[in-house]
Structure formats: C-alpha cells, structure tokens
Amino acid sequence: MHNLIETAKQQVDQAELYWNRAHTISVRYENGRLQQIAENDLSSVALRIIDGGKMGSTFAVSPDQPGLIEQAKAAAAHGDPATFSFAPAAEYPSVDGYDPATGRLTSDELVALAESALEAIRSRRSDLSLLADAELEHRELAIETTEGAKGSFETSDISLSFGAPIKGAGMGVYKWRGAVSPFARPDELIDEFIEWYGWTEKISTPSTGRLPVIFAPDAAFLYLLPLWAGIEGSAIEKKTSPLVDRIGEQILSERLTIIDDPTAPGELGARPFDDEGVPCQRRALIENGILNGYLLDRRTASALGQTSTGNAVKRELFGSGTETKPNPWPIRITIDPGETSYRKLIDDLDEGLLIYYGMGFHSGNYPQGQFAVQAIGFHIKGGDVVGRLDKTMVSANIYEDFRRIRAVSAERGPSLAFLNSTTPYVLVDSLQVAGA
Amino acid sequence: MKDELARIVTGLDADYADIRFEENRKTRVAYRGEELEEVASYATSGGHARAYAGGGKAIASFSDPAQAARIAKSVAASARIVGAKRDKPLRLAEAPPIRESFPLKPLKDPRTIPLREKLDLAAHYNEMILREPSVLTTETHYDEFLSNRVFVNTEGSVIIYDLLVVNIVGTIVTKAKGVVQRVRFAFGGDADYTRVLDRDEELKERIEFARQLPHAEPAKAGLYPVILDPSEAGLFIHEAFGHLSEADGLQNNPAFRERLQLGTPLAKPLLNVTDDPALPGLPGTYEIDDEGVRGAKTRLITEGILTGRMHSRETAAEFGEPLSGNMRAVDAHFTPLVRMSNIFIESGESSFDKMVASIEDGYYLVGAKGGQTSGDQFTFGAQWGYRIENGRLGPMVRDINMSGELFSTLEAISMIGNELAFAERGGCGKGGPQQLNRKSGKGAPHIKIDRVTIGGV
Numbered sequence: 001m002h003n004l005i006e007t008a009k010q011q012v013d014q015a016e017l018y019w020n021r022a023h024t025i026s027v028r029y030e031n032g033r034l035q036q037i038a039e040n041d042l043s044s045v046a047l048r049i050i051d052g053g054k055m056g057s058t059f060a061v062s063p064d065q066p067g068l069i070e071q072a073k074a075a076a077a078h079g080d081p082a083t084f085s086f087a088p089a090a091e092y093p094s095v096d097g098y099d100p101a102t103g104r105l106t107s108d109e110l111v112a113l114a115e116s117a118l119e120a121i122r123s124r125r126s127d128l129s130l131l132a133d134a135e136l137e138h139r140e141l142a143i144e145t146t147e148g149a150k151g152s153f154e155t156s157d158i159s160l161s162f163g164a165p166i167k168g169a170g171m172g173v174y175k176w177r178g179a180v181s182p183f184a185r186p187d188e189l190i191d192e193f194i195e196w197y198g199w200t201e202k203i204s205t206p207s208t209g210r211l212p213v214i215f216a217p218d219a220a221f222l223y224l225l226p227l228w229a230g231i232e233g234s235a236i237e238k239k240t241s242p243l244v245d246r247i248g249e250q251i252l253s254e255r256l257t258i259i260d261d262p263t264a265p266g267e268l269g270a271r272p273f274d275d276e277g278v279p280c281q282r283r284a285l286i287e288n289g290i291l292n293g294y295l296l297d298r299r300t301a302s303a304l305g306q307t308s309t310g311n312a313v314k315r316e317l318f319g320s321g322t323e324t325k326p327n328p329w330p331i332r333i334t335i336d337p338g339e340t341s342y343r344k345l346i347d348d349l350d351e352g353l354l355i356y357y358g359m360g361f362h363s364g365n366y367p368q369g370q371f372a373v374q375a376i377g378f379h380i381k382g383g384d385v386v387g388r389l390d391k392t393m394v395s396a397n398i399y400e401d402f403r404r405i406r407a408v409s410a411e412r413g414p415s416l417a418f419l420n421s422t423t424p425y426v427l428v429d430s431l432q433v434a435g436a
Numbered sequence: 437m438k439d440e441l442a443r444i445v446t447g448l449d450a451d452y453a454d455i456r457f458e459e460n461r462k463t464r465v466a467y468r469g470e471e472l473e474e475v476a477s478y479a480t481s482g483g484h485a486r487a488y489a490g491g492g493k494a495i496a497s498f499s500d501p502a503q504a505a506r507i508a509k510s511v512a513a514s515a516r517i518v519g520a521k522r523d524k525p526l527r528l529a530e531a532p533p534i535r536e537s538f539p540l541k542p543l544k545d546p547r548t549i550p551l552r553e554k555l556d557l558a559a560h561y562n563e564m565i566l567r568e569p570s571v572l573t574t575e576t577h578y579d580e581f582l583s584n585r586v587f588v589n590t591e592g593s594v595i596i597y598d599l600l601v602v603n604i605v606g607t608i609v610t611k612a613k614g615v616v617q618r619v620r621f622a623f624g625g626d627a628d629y630t631r632v633l634d635r636d637e638e639l640k641e642r643i644e645f646a647r648q649l650p651h652a653e654p655a656k657a658g659l660y661p662v663i664l665d666p667s668e669a670g671l672f673i674h675e676a677f678g679h680l681s682e683a684d685g686l687q688n689n690p691a692f693r694e695r696l697q698l699g700t701p702l703a704k705p706l707l708n709v710t711d712d713p714a715l716p717g718l719p720g721t722y723e724i725d726d727e728g729v730r731g732a733k734t735r736l737i738t739e740g741i742l743t744g745r746m747h748s749r750e751t752a753a754e755f756g757e758p759l760s761g762n763m764r765a766v767d768a769h770f771t772p773l774v775r776m777s778n779i780f781i782e783s784g785e786s787s788f789d790k791m792v793a794s795i796e797d798g799y800y801l802v803g804a805k806g807g808q809t810s811g812d813q814f815t816f817g818a819q820w821g822y823r824i825e826n827g828r829l830g831p832m833v834r835d836i837n838m839s840g841e842l843f844s845t846l847e848a849i850s851m852i853g854n855e856l857a858f859a860e861r862g863g864c865g866k867g868g869p870q871q872l873n874r875k876s877g878k879g880a881p882h883i884k885i886d887r888v889t890i891g892g893v
Contacts, residue, residue: 170811
C-alpha cells in the first residue's frame with residue numbers, strides 16, 4: 001500500500017498506518033427549498049508507532065507528508081510503555097459494501113431523489129415546513145502494520161432523510177433511509193411519516209407513574225448506549241461497569257438477542273476489519289438476555305488478557321474520525337425480531353407510550369445503565385395513538401426495567417442515532433413516567 | 437498561499453466566493469486512570485471553499501491544496517444549480533473588505549512550552565486525583581489546538597488570523613456503596629498557558645465533591661423552584677436560548693421566526709443576555725470570524741426584551757439586521773455556521789443567600805453536565821445538587837437533571853445573582869455533520885427559576 005510502513009520497519013519497533021479517503025456529495029432542502037450543495041474531498045492519516053517500547057501517535061493529511069515517523073517518535077519519547085502490539089496478518093471476510101452505481105451519482109440525482117420525496121409529501125400535506133437531505137459517500141479505508149496486517153476496502157452509501165418540525169413545538173418528525181446501492185423513492189417511509197405527523201397534532205398527557213413503553217427503532221440508542229457503556233472493554237478493565245464478571249448471567253429479558261453483525265454482505269456499515277486491522281466478526285453480545293461477551297480493541301484485550309474482538313472504532317460518544325483514537329464500539333447492531341406486529345403492540349395497550357427519541361440522554365448516569373430523558377413520541381390509550389407527548393420524562397435502569405419485556409415486533413427498522421442499529425419495536429413492561 | 441487563493445477566487449464565475457485555508461497543530465495528552473493512553477502532537481491542513489451564484493449557494497472541503505482551483509470552480513457551478521431551483525435568491529449583507537493580520541499575543545504562549553512540561557502538568561493533576569481512595573478511575577486530558585488561517589474572498593479581503601485554545605480537562609470517577617459518580621473539571625479555555633497552571637486548590641475542591649457524591653441520595657422527580665449555579669445557568673442560556681438566537685437555524689423555521697421577532701418580551705426586566713467575542717481570555721474570544729467579518733458584541737435580551745441575534749452575512753441580509761460576525765467553522769473539514777461566541781447572563785442584584793432563603797422546597801443544581809435541546813424543549817444534567825428546604829441548603833443529591841420549555845422557563849427567572857462567572861471549557865455541538873466547537877464560551881451568575889421539571893427517580 002505505502003512505503004511508509006517499509007520505512008517505519010527500519011526506524012521503529014512497530015507501526016500502524018491508517019489512511020481514510022472520502023468523497024461526499026450532499027444536497028440540503030430547508031423549508032421546502034434547495035438550500036445548498038456540499039461536496040467534500042478529504043484524506044486523513046493516523047500513524048501509531050511503538051519505539052523503544054513506548055507508544056506514540058501522529059496524524060496527517062496524507063502518508064506522503066514529510067516527517068511523520070519523526071513526529072510519532074517524538075510523541076513516543078514521552079509515552080508510557082506500550083501495553084499491546086499492532087495487528088498481525090489475517091484473512092479478512094468479503095463484505096461487498098461498495099456499489100459503483102452509487103459512486104457514479106452526481107448532485108443532480110440526489111436533487112431528484114430528495115425532490116421526489118418532497119413532492120410526494122406535499123401532495124398530501126402542503127402545509128409543512130419540509131426539510132430533506134440526500135447524501136452519498138464513497139470511502140476507501142486502508143490499514144497496514146509492520147506486524148503483517150494489510151487490507152483495504154471501499155464502501156459506498158447513499159441516504160435520504162426528510163421531515164418537518166411540529167407546529168408550535170420544538171420537536172419534529174424525521175425519517176431516514178440509507179443503503180449501499182441507489183434506491184427509489186421510499187414510499188412506505190413517506191406513508192409512515194404522514195401517519196406519524198398526523199399523530200403529533202394533538203398534545204396528550206399520560207398518567208404519572210409506571211406505564212408500558214414501546215421503543216421505536218429510532219429510539220433504540222436509549223437502551224443500547226447504556227449497554228455499550230457496560231460491555232465496552234475500558235469499563236470492564238477499569239471496573240466502572242456494572243457488568244464486570246457477569247458473562248453467562250441473565251442481565252436483560254430473554255426476549256432480547258443482540259448481535260454485532262459487521263460482516264453482513266451488502267449492508268450499510270459492513271466492514272471486513274476494524275480500525276486496527278483486526279478482522280470483524282458476527283457475534284451475539286446478548287443471547288436471550290444472557291451476557292455473552294464484551295467489546296474489545298487491542299488495548300483493552302491486552303489489559304484483560306484476552307484477544308481483540310475486532311471492535312476498535314475511531315469514535316467517542318461525541319466525536320469520531322481519523323484523529324480520534326480507537327475505542328471499543330459495536331459496529332452494526334441487530335436485534336432479533338419477534339412475532340408480533342408493531343400495530344398489535346399498540347392495539348394491546350390500555351395506556352402507554354410509543355417513543356422515537358429521548359432528549360438529554362448523555363446527562364444521565366448511562367454508564368450504570370440508567371437514563372432519564374424527555375420522551376419524544378406518542379401517548380397510547382385504549383389501543384389507539386391519541387396524541388404526542390409534551391414535557392414527559394421517562395426514566396429507566398436497563399438492568400432492572402429491560403428484564404421485563406412484553407414483546408418485540410416482527411418489523412425492524414434502521415437507526416444511525418449514535419449507533420448503527422437495526423432493531424424491532426421493543427415493548428417494555430413498565431417504566432417510570434413523569435409529566436410537568 | 438494567500439496570493440494563489442486570491443487569484444483562484446477572483447477568476448470564478450460567481451457573485452461571491454471565498455476560500456479559507458488552515459494549517460492546524462494539535463497536541464493531546466490523555467490519561468485514563470494511571471495509564472497514559474495517548475501522546476500526540478501533529479499538524480494537518482485543509483481548505484474550504486464557498487460560492488454564491490445565481491441566487492444559490494454551494495460549499496466544499498478539500499485536503500489537497502493543489503485541487504483548490506478545480507474544487508472552487510465546481511462549487512461555483514453547483515451554486516448555480518441551487519440558484520436555478522430557488523424562487524427566492526440567497527443574498528449576502530454588505531461587509532467591508534478587510535486586508536489585515538490578527539496575530540495572537542498570549543501572556544504565556546503554549547507554543548513555547550515543551551511537550552514534556554505539558555505532559556508533566558497533566559500527570560500532576562491526574563496523580564492528585566488518583567491519591568483519593570474512593571477514586572475508581574480518571575480521565576485527564578491536555579488539549580491544545582492552534583489554527584493558522586488564511587481567508588480570501590472575491591471582494592478583496594485577505595485575512596490572516598490565528599486561533600489557539602489550551603485546556604486541561606477531566607473527569608473524576610468515584611465509587612462508594614455500589615454507586616459510581618462522575619465530577620468534571622476544566623482549566624484554561626484561552627490561548628494563555630498560565631490559565632492551566634497552579635490550579636491545585638480548585639482541583640482539590642472537585643475531588644472532595646466527587647468523594648462525597650456517591651453517598652448522596654438521588655434527586656426526587658417533580659416540579660420545583662431551583663437555583664442554578666453559574667455553570668448550569670451558563671449551559672441553560674447557551675443551549676436553551678442561545679441556539680434559537682443563531683439566525684441560520686431560524687431562517688427556514690417559520691414558526692420560531694414568527695415567535696422570535698425583535699422587540700418580543702421574553703422575560704422579566706431583570707434579565708439581560710449578551711454575546712460578546714471581544715471579552716478577553718474566554719473560550720469564545722476572537723477578532724474575526726470565518727466569513728471575514730469582525731466579531732461584534734450583540735445584546736440578545738435587554739431588560740427582558742429580545743433585542744438582537746447572531747448572524748452570518750446571508751442571514752443578516754435575510755432578516756435585515758446588523759452583521760455580528762458569528763460565522764465560524766471548527767476546522768477546514770467544515771463550513772462555517774452561525775455560532776455563539778461568549779454568551780452570558782449579565783450580573784443582577786441578588787446574593788446567593790437571599791436566593792436560597794426565598795425557596796421553601798426546591799433544589800440547587802451545580803455543575804453543567806451536558807444538555808440537549810430541540811427547538812424550545814431542553815434537558816440538562818447537573819453534576820450534583822442540594823436540597824433546599826425552608827430557605828436553607830440541605831443534603832447533597834446526585835443523578836439530577838432538569839427539563840422544560842424555553843419560553844415559560846425564561847419567564848420564570850425571578851432572581852439573578854451578583855457574581856458572573858464563565859466556564860473554562862467550551863464544547864458546543866451543532867450542524868450535520870456535527871461540529872464540536874471548543875471556541876465557545878458561556879457564563880452566568882446564579883439564577884433562580886420559579887418552576888422547573890426535575891428528573892430523577
């Protein structure tokens with residue numbers, strides 16, 4: 001791939017080169033009008049080395065930038081002894097995440113996709129202040145280490161999001177669809193948007209106390225992020241997680257099987273190896289509610305005397321990119337579907353909530369499994385959606401409340417809120433609900 | 437570089453165009469517990485081009501300066517595509533061309549300090565925390581960001597300016613009786629290295645709060661009168677109100693635009709809110725924005741009345757309001773957005789004691805812990821709090837957050853303290869793709885709000 005690794009072999013103990021190149025085009029509509037076209041052409045490099053037994057890193061625009069190894073050596077001179085080594089050679093699975101048809105699209109096709117969706121909505125609701133974004137990305141990631149790991153892969157993705165703010169409220173209803181290959185106007189998603197928007201036009205205040213709550217796929221992050229914080233390697237290593245030494249124990253409802261599925265061919269976000277060049281693998285994190293394993297990168301694996309699970313990702317809760325150091329993250333979460341339709345989940349509720357977002361997640365004590373958020377969603381009464389929630393707080397501890405799950409739906413939906421996830425609607429037996 | 441960029445923009449087929457090119461240097465040291473997780477010091481660079489043509493707008497970020505001419509041309513063509521689709525052309529407010537350099541002159545310049553010294557300083561604070569027996573782990577970071585920027589536009593502006601932020605920030609994680617809690621600290625936030633030195637006393641106080649916090653009881657959910665400390669009040673005014681005063685978010689949101697016309701009464705006359713990039717030594721301090729406009733002080737709320745908002749050239753033209761110089765980008769990967777500089781609630785007249793004495797049954801919330809807003813809805817955490825009972829501060833509480841609706845909450849501000857304090861760490865997320873802006877300051881005195889929803893157990 002690049003002679004930087006060859007050069008590094010002569011000068012340092014070990015080296016790892018990460019090189020990301022991305023070309024993106026996006027078009028944005030605000031208040032129903034095309035607002036701007038944006039195009040990015042970006043390259044970024046991370047180089048980590050171990051020199052004299054110590055770890056140092058540096059970053060640059062391209063591997064050709066002069067002085068990279070020297071900069072990394074200067075950082076390593078001050079570093080602590082390295083506690084792990086870089087990835088060895090490995091076989092990588094094929095994930096087929098690139099479609100040249102997406103790569104060939106221009107802003108004209110993105111404009112056409114966004115406009116077709118907006119037109120379809122306008123023909124049914126001409127009164128909304130519509131927003132839409134259509135984006136495509138063509139990305140190429142290459143990783144090489146002096147220890148033998150060497151790989152590169154290309155991905156393409158195209159996505160469309162659209163929605164509108166709710167009149168007289170701070171919230172909106174937004175829908176998102178993304179894929180590796182170009183797709184036609186998502187009519188089912190537009191139907192769902194029209195129905196959900198219709199539900200927002202009346203405020204309905206639920207009873208205070210414990211009520212059943214349905215989590216739409218868009219809201220899955222509310223329980224998946226506390227779970228992530230509990231199973232990621234650093235929290236296990238530092239013993240801040242409530243899940244230390246609990247592999248094999250029932251921690252959630254038996255109705256939940258949560259899988260990290262990074263290698264599903266042709267799926268958005270699929271990848272053959274992680275951000276340290278370790279092969280990705282399909283793995284159940286939670287199997288019928290039983291904790292099956294932790295998420296490890298090379299650093300945390302070494303600290304725990306285990307091997308990396310291929311979950312090193314250059315991201316933090318609020319930040320990602322080449323300059324972020326790798327941390328253990330799930331790559332593509334899926335939750336196994338159930339047998340009940342999501343309509344029936346609603347029909348069967350005397351009173352409850354359907355939520356699709358929660359505000360203020362990160363202010364809570366989520367590393368301990370808790371969240372207390374302002375719930376964005378709908379009030380259900382007598383089996384019907386009777387209006388939208390307003391000033392309604394929902395709080396939970398997933399290790400208590402998500403042990404009692406009544407049902408998960410047969411339908412599944414995608415979300416990119418904090419995590420790449422594909423999940424069913426999940427009906428939790430009861431959560432604490434408080435109104436203003 | 438600047439002459440080449442100026443030549444590129446002037447040759448474009450556009451009504452207006454600009455290019456910003458940046459050379460950025462970052463230094464990062466990260467401790468987690470006893471482990472030094474990262475030492476990095478490095479340079480990156482990149483550019484960003486914008487064009488307005490035929491009533492439309494387009495933008496692009498690029499890494500390779502050799503591609504600047506090709507990309508600028510493509511941006512101008514894309515802007516015309518946008519313009520052709522619009523019934524309402526985008527315009528820019530007039531701004532005088534500027535040909536000037538804005539170098540930084542910090543009291544003690546971090547650029548002159550060896551990496552070893554920075555690392556030792558972070559290690560010193562980290563070790564102080566680790567000596568407390570109830571500490572489970574720490575996160576202690578030294579963060580330095582230097583950006584040398586060149587800005588040119590088709591109107592003849594050629595501007596050279598620097599941004600520099602130094603911070604030592606971290607989290608103290610403590611555990612007792614099975615309860616894990618986190619308390620944050622932040623020193624610096626400005627270009628001046630002296631601000632991160634000699635902060636042992638303040639850190640000791642934070643460690644003591646962190647030691648006590650797991651022993652506290654969780655807050656009880658409900659509606660209460662509350663006092664917010666300057667950190668939490670600064671977060672409230674930044675998140676809940678400040679973002680709605682950024683005109684780019686309002687521009688295409690008819691409902692809020694209608695609700696937030698200048699001259700609208702929003703609060704009792706005791707409330708004054710200002711955005712000011714010229715206040716020295718704060719995270720959001722700067723002279724020139726990333727659109728070549730000088731940063732200006734804006735009175736956002738004057739005696740309870742909405743009197744101003746923050747603008748780009750585009751939104752100033754759209755609203756027919758004065759330029760404020762608030763258009764800023766985190767780095768060359770991003771386009772500038774309208775961002776607060778240093779937003780703050782001005783000092784009032786009440787003493788803290790008097791505020792506590794006025795509450796029979798409520799809470800005192802201390803220490804911003806992140807928040808989120810959507811339109812007029814907000815939720816904020818506090819690192820800890822205290823019960824207030826019968827006019828006296830009671831026991832410490834943990835796991836406390838507040839939520840509500842902006843307009844009714846602004847109206848419910850009934851007392852304002854007499855000691856204004858600013859946060860030392862900026863961190864404001866906005867935009868898609870998200871830009872986390874460290875050059876963002878916020879401040880407030882203590883404030884009393886008569887009615888807020890407290891979340892808890």
